[in-house]
Amino acid sequence: MRQTIKKESIRLFGENGFKETSIQDIVQALHVTKGTFYYYFSSKEELLTEIHFEFIDNLVEQIDEIASHTTKKNHQKLVDVVRLMVINIKSERSSGNILFREMRHLGENSYTEIARKRYEVRERVEGIIEEGIRDGEFRANLNSSIVSLGILGIVNWSYQWLNPEGKFSPEEVANIFVDMILHGVLLQEEDNR
Amino acid sequence: MRQTIKKESIRLFGENGFKETSIQDIVQALHVTKGTFYYYFSSKEELLTEIHFEFIDNLVEQIDEIASHTTKKNHQKLVDVVRLMVINIKSERSSGNILFREMRHLGENSYTEIARKRYEVRERVEGIIEEGIRDGEFRANLNSSIVSLGILGIVNWSYQWLNPEGKFSPEEVANIFVDMILHGVLLQEEDNR
Amino acid sequence: MRQTIKKESIRLFGENGFKETSIQDIVQALHVTKGTFYYYFSSKEELLTEIHFEFIDNLVEQIDEIASHTTKKNHQKLVDVVRLMVINIKSERSSGNILFREMRHLGENSYTEIARKRYEVRERVEGIIEEGIRDGEFRANLNSSIVSLGILGIVNWSYQWLNPEGKFSPEEVANIFVDMILHGVLLQEEDNR
Amino acid sequence: MRQTIKKESIRLFGENGFKETSIQDIVQALHVTKGTFYYYFSSKEELLTEIHFEFIDNLVEQIDEIASHTTKKNHQKLVDVVRLMVINIKSERSSGNILFREMRHLGENSYTEIARKRYEVRERVEGIIEEGIRDGEFRANLNSSIVSLGILGIVNWSYQWLNPEGKFSPEEVANIFVDMILHGVLLQEEDNR
DNA sequence: AATGAATGAGTATTCATTCAT
DNA sequence: TATGAATGAATACTCATTCAT
Numbered sequence: 001m002r003q004t005i006k007k008e009s010i011r012l013f014g015e016n017g018f019k020e021t022s023i024q025d026i027v028q029a030l031h032v033t034k035g036t037f038y039y040y041f042s043s044k045e046e047l048l049t050e051i052h053f054e055f056i057d058n059l060v061e062q063i064d065e066i067a068s069h070t071t072k073k074n075h076q077k078l079v080d081v082v083r084l085m086v087i088n089i090k091s092e093r094s095s096g097n098i099l100f101r102e103m104r105h106l107g108e109n110s111y112t113e114i115a116r117k118r119y120e121v122r123e124r125v126e127g128i129i130e131e132g133i134r135d136g137e138f139r140a141n142l143n144s145s146i147v148s149l150g151i152l153g154i155v156n157w158s159y160q161w162l163n164p165e166g167k168f169s170p171e172e173v174a175n176i177f178v179d180m181i182l183h184g185v186l187l188q189e190e191d192n193r
Numbered sequence: 194m195r196q197t198i199k200k201e202s203i204r205l206f207g208e209n210g211f212k213e214t215s216i217q218d219i220v221q222a223l224h225v226t227k228g229t230f231y232y233y234f235s236s237k238e239e240l241l242t243e244i245h246f247e248f249i250d251n252l253v254e255q256i257d258e259i260a261s262h263t264t265k266k267n268h269q270k271l272v273d274v275v276r277l278m279v280i281n282i283k284s285e286r287s288s289g290n291i292l293f294r295e296m297r298h299l300g301e302n303s304y305t306e307i308a309r310k311r312y313e314v315r316e317r318v319e320g321i322i323e324e325g326i327r328d329g330e331f332r333a334n335l336n337s338s339i340v341s342l343g344i345l346g347i348v349n350w351s352y353q354w355l356n357p358e359g360k361f362s363p364e365e366v367a368n369i370f371v372d373m374i375l376h377g378v379l380l381q382e383e384d385n386r
Numbered sequence: 387m388r389q390t391i392k393k394e395s396i397r398l399f400g401e402n403g404f405k406e407t408s409i410q411d412i413v414q415a416l417h418v419t420k421g422t423f424y425y426y427f428s429s430k431e432e433l434l435t436e437i438h439f440e441f442i443d444n445l446v447e448q449i450d451e452i453a454s455h456t457t458k459k460n461h462q463k464l465v466d467v468v469r470l471m472v473i474n475i476k477s478e479r480s481s482g483n484i485l486f487r488e489m490r491h492l493g494e495n496s497y498t499e500i501a502r503k504r505y506e507v508r509e510r511v512e513g514i515i516e517e518g519i520r521d522g523e524f525r526a527n528l529n530s531s532i533v534s535l536g537i538l539g540i541v542n543w544s545y546q547w548l549n550p551e552g553k554f555s556p557e558e559v560a561n562i563f564v565d566m567i568l569h570g571v572l573l574q575e576e577d578n579r
Numbered sequence: 580m581r582q583t584i585k586k587e588s589i590r591l592f593g594e595n596g597f598k599e600t601s602i603q604d605i606v607q608a609l610h611v612t613k614g615t616f617y618y619y620f621s622s623k624e625e626l627l628t629e630i631h632f633e634f635i636d637n638l639v640e641q642i643d644e645i646a647s648h649t650t651k652k653n654h655q656k657l658v659d660v661v662r663l664m665v666i667n668i669k670s671e672r673s674s675g676n677i678l679f680r681e682m683r684h685l686g687e688n689s690y691t692e693i694a695r696k697r698y699e700v701r702e703r704v705e706g707i708i709e710e711g712i713r714d715g716e717f718r719a720n721l722n723s724s725i726v727s728l729g730i731l732g733i734v735n736w737s738y739q740w741l742n743p744e745g746k747f748s749p750e751e752v753a754n755i756f757v758d759m760i761l762h763g764v765l766l767q768e769e770d771n772r
Numbered sequence: 773a774a775t776g777a778a779t780g781a782g783t784a785t786t787c788a789t790t791c792a793t
Numbered sequence: 794t795a796t797g798a799a800t801g802a803a804t805a806c807t808c809a810t811t812c813a814t
Contacts, residue, residue: 146370408787420789580777614778
């Protein structure tokens with residue numbers, strides 16, 4: 001039941017927002033009563049916190065695994081990270097949207113910790129960029145910090161518009177993004193850097 | 194007074210969210226009473242609608258101007274659009290965040306219209322990409338639609354983290370983004386496309 | 387278990403109040419579950435009722451014993467009653483506070499019966515006063531009814547402030563009260579009644 | 580309206596208790612809505628706090644006036660205090676009962692301050708006793724502290740049972756109490772201290 | 773142009789109680 | 794004996810909105 005509630009809440013929070021979804025909405029969708037909700041969760045905030053942690057912990061773990069790989073080239077790592085996050089949309093779109101939108105409703109401590117974990121994600125990407133520069137894979141004059149934020153912008157933003165059932169599958173979109181990030185949009189002979 | 198209310202509301206909605214900001218909060222910050230608010234706006238939603246339209250109309254207009262330029266190269270147009278939107282953060286950050294986050298609170302009609310206008314922005318960017326491909330400025334195998342969404346992801350996401358008073362100015366960030374979008378991250382000699 | 391529950395409940399009701407103490411609080415303090423509580427008591431009210439009866443029945447019995455003594459002088463009986471009730475605080479403070487504060491939560495029948503038993507206590511004290519007047523021990527112009535309520539006020543109120551571990555022991559306090567009740571506060575030669 | 584709400588709340592809290600009286604009960608009795616209540620009071624606790632302060636401040640002031648009188652004999656002051664508090668029941672019974680019973684529902688700060696003010700009342704009575712001892716009006720071996728608590732027990736307890744419309748008027752009761760406190764219950768010739 | 777009193781529908785949360793196992 | 798899941802009614806409180814002045 002705890003899992004059922006969480007799953008339905010993720011759907012509703014993701015679709016309509018945390019504030020906009022009442023406990024009533026959640027239990028109604030599950031044909032149980034408010035009492036049941038509060039038997040499993042001590043507050044709406046606790047539920048939200050758990051949703052946040054489950055999503056971010058899983059993400060950090062997967063990205064860590066990619067980033068800490070010892071034999072892979074860095075551009076391959078970058079490709080893997082982008083693919084991971086975009087393809088994640090298929091199963092975790094709502095959770096992602098909740099993370100990107102509802103953090104402010106966390107309690108102070110959880111907020112801080114989630115913020116730190118989000119920063120870890122950014123650091124891993126930055127690390128890949130920096131190492132790639134050192135290894136001569138990436139252009140030397142890249143600002144790793146801002147470029148990472150750009151890359152994360154591309155993938156995070158796709159949680160807002162990418163419909164897994166739509167014209168382009170997450171896999172196709174991920175490939176297009178990867179190509180764009182690696183090579184840019186310009187034709188080489190017109191390169192007027 | 195109408196402008197004063199709108200300005201303060203943009204600040205509060207941007208900072209704390211639409212649902213999270215009560216009419217009380219707004220009028221209290223302005224040292225007036227609720228009655229005053231309702232003398233100028235017929236509802237909270239009307240205020241939100243107006244904020245949305247003012248921001249998006251202005252944006253569409255500026256982007257239109259860039260896109261419809263007849264002599265500029267397309268890669269220059271792309272640069273201009275990115276610069277416009279990122280530098281916009283200096284003066285319109287809150288409005289931008291409201292647009293990206295609070296659309297769901299609009300009435301049905303306004304929602305549709307705002308969505309159409311947001312789509313127009315996307316179309317202009319797509320148009321620039323497509324024309325650039327035709328003109329041989331951009332790589333031929335780009336998916337203009339997804340690439341545009343990627344570019345918009347980069348710039349829109351920066352509304353979330355870019356602090357105009359921070360280490361990197363919006364101008365610098367815009368330049369880094371432009372460079373990244375045009376050339377990608379790879380070094381050419383290592384290009385293993 | 388029944389006794390354990392009752393004992394813990396007396397402590398909690400006495401400390402925090404009947405309404406303020408939830409069944410959850412009680413069973414949590416005992417490391418059992420709500421089901422267990424309802425196995426032993428059919429309702430919170432039943433528990434409260436039992437607490438009331440146990441305390442008042444015991445009190446009435448002890449006071450009856452004092453009052454029905456055939457050889458003791460009445461002023462000695464009065465002394466005994468005051469001592470009994472004040473020294474009771476050592477072991478029964480919580481029960482006493484519950485009786486004085488939570489009667490309204492009893493069911494109608496229990497309420498009536500407890501009220502009758504409390505009245506019996508009052509009657510015994512009144513009886514001692516009246517008999518003492520008849521026997522020439524007490525002043526003839528005393529209003530036995532109001533004086534009794536005064537005496538009960540002194541002792542009952544001490545349940546609110548008398549800390550058995552405090553500066554004055556219940557025994558000392560009882561002696562001071564007895565002296566005060568018997569002789570008043572005035573010096574005789576200054577008596578200006 | 581603020582006064583109306585307060586007055587009705589005093590009645591209801593005094594009769595049925597703070598916890599037992601819902602905001603619903605209060606506004607229903609006044610034929611207004613919950614919103615109205617919260618227009619005038621920010622919380623139930625604020626209302627309770629105000630009730631406490633109004634009662635205790637008024638009481639402290641009146642007792643201060645009596646205690647600080649320069650020409651009155653101390654036994655007369657004691658008489659005045661008892662009369663004041665008992666006769667108060669006519670107009671302030673509910674407020675008194677609230678003070679004696681519902682303090683625990685105050686916020687921490689208010690609680691502390693009210694406790695201090697209640698202690699002031701006790702100090703004034705103690706002061707009268709002590710001064711009376713020094714002046715040779717009262718018996719020298721009185722424990723002023725415990726005796727004061729006894730006297731306050733008599734008067735405070737009467738808030739629980741004294742019905743202003745009953746057989747004995749507050750004035751009569753006050754006189755009986757005064758007589759009892761000053762002279763005790765024993766006949767002098769039988770005095771076996 | 774502005775106020776402030778009043779509303780009523782909605783929100784998160786609590787809690788005594790039930791009951792199948 | 795004891796558990797733990799589930800209930801549903803009640804509670805304090807919020808808030809957008811109305812309206813007479």
